[in-house]
Amino acid sequence: MSFSLNKSYKILLLLVIFIVIIGFWNPNALLDGLQRGSLYSLIALPLALVLGILGVLNLAHGEFLTVGLYFIFMLNTRFNLDPLVAIIPTVIFLLILGAIIYWLTIKRVVKEGHLSQLLLTFGISLILIETINIFWTSMARNVYTSYSYASMEIGSFRFGTYELLYILIAVLVLVGLQLFLKKTRLGQATFAVGQNPKGAKIVGINVNYVYLFVFSVAVAILGIVAGTMLPRTAIFPEVGSPFTLKSFALAAMAGMGNLNGILFAGVTLGIGEAVINSIPNYGGWSDIVFFGVLIIVIISRSYRGAR
């Protein structure tokens, strides 16, 4: 979990220039991209945390999000609980679910190779999807909240206000994670385990407990994402699956364990996607651009590394 200040200033400067240019050219694309990119970052942060500390490639990441969405949907339909309020019980539920799944399965592959991790988490993702399918079928579902469709007008510029929440929550979660890692004893222990698990064990840190804690917290964070997302999205058994790939892409672009970089990567790719979407008849290119930018960043980083 490292983050170089000099490097971050350069990235920040480039990002600001990029945002200003897009903002002048197409303010709608800028705002759409910021909102969408923040959501991508928010979902990718817990995946990057697990990847950075446990070194586990979690292919079931998106499905944990799906479970959170359906749990909130259930709380909303059964108990009329507002999705934003339902975040609290959902975080607790996912924290427990994450702990159980870690104890039953993930724990056994933490020290194994990536292939075992991929196979195991792929299996978990299939089980979660099919379980949801059994209970709720493949039909899309949604909840209605009037506040999530609100918009504002400044002159001729009209924009939705709800998704600004994505930006706020992404920043809050990132700051919260950074503060936890740097300012608390458990966080510092987590940091130490992420850097050198053997060394951490020698100095008396319970590595297994840290792994359990980090995995459970990462799954629980998805409860916050689910509660924020649900008012704006339809849910179905595979709703979270595409976010796994995007989260891996963000983690790869940001660099291993670079949590701040996740936010920059998310915003950059989100704006890139929105710009492509705003060009008539080129919307279909957004994925190509998304992964194209990713490939360029990875190649340029490996080139710099080689130098």
Added chain:
Amino acid sequence: MKRNSILILSLVVILAFAFSLSSYAQDDPIKIGAVNPLGDITGDQSTKAMELAVKEINDKGGLLGRPVELIVVDSEFKPEKGAAAIDKLATVDEVDFFVGGMSSGVHMAQIPSLKKYKKITIWAGAASYLAEEAIGPDADWYFHLHPWDYQQGESYGIGWSDIAEAREEVEIGKVFLAYEEGGFGTASFESYEVLADQAEEGEGPYADILSDFEGGSFKSAALGGGEYRALLRRAKEFNPDLFIWAGYGADAIPLLAQSREVGFEPPLYVGAPPGWPADFEANPLSDKVVLYGMWAPALKEVSEVAEHFWDEYIKMHQERPATYFAPLGYTNIMYLAKAIEDAGTLEKEVLIESLENTEYDSPMGTTLKIAPSNVIKHQGFTRQKILQYQDGKQNVIWPFEVATAEIEYPFSW
């Protein structure tokens, strides 16, 4: 004497054996093999409706004095599983007929097997013209119930022309189609392009009403997309009289929400997904949204068969039919049963003739009649219906003869 006794005894044994064989043949069920995607609501409810139809037939004594047995195989919406299901039904279960199913992609994979066995097939779903071309003009054993894609496009044109004629304030001059970038949406766009070209030359169902057509693609929420605002702003600039989107159920609410967010309020807001989200009508955003479909629950108010189907389906399965594949599955079996009864035999040629002549008053609100389509000899339904969500209820607004309400116009938030 002893010789005579042996002879009589032998005769009795032979007669008893022959009688037992004939009575076995009498009790031998007529086997109908169905292929449906059981994990999806369309396949699940279609199968349940088929079970209802078979139960009703057997309760009345079966067909030709024989019970009817429904053997269902899950296609899982996978082409290879769908094709294997046909082989299994033909060789292991030795069914007399094939019925089902949905998805053009799955059906395309099944067609070679269907052609191999040449059993009488009554197919409920699969709308792509590619499936029709794959079946070809010579398959006299093949009957198709769902309107083909080009027939659907035509019927909407006829429907909007009728509505525009009946209601002077309704205009359909400018049409914008937002379509998902996959095969389903792209096929919709291409068929609309053809209709728009025809209209420009003064031909086709949109000839009198369509003046300008534009389209734009989006990535469906079902495939990891869900961001439509840029496209909706484009549509808003175009200022269409009729805005239509061809995506999946998962797109319905986010599209409406984002339309409201960007201030896009076309006079007609039409959705054309294969299935709508559960309880979509309960969402306030659904009000005045127009949709295309073959059936609506409200049809029970104007059709006795539809009412009977609705009541009995709920009684048997303790759930409401939520997709038109439910009444279509019921129709699939009932139509075949009526033709068998009319024919009085299972002999293939006679039965094909009977199927050609049978008219079945279906729970879809219209009578099923067989006529040739562009390629095949035996096409069933040719028209879709135009429906509208009104105060949490799906009403039929066209065809007027089965309409349950008038169109509410214009659409507004």
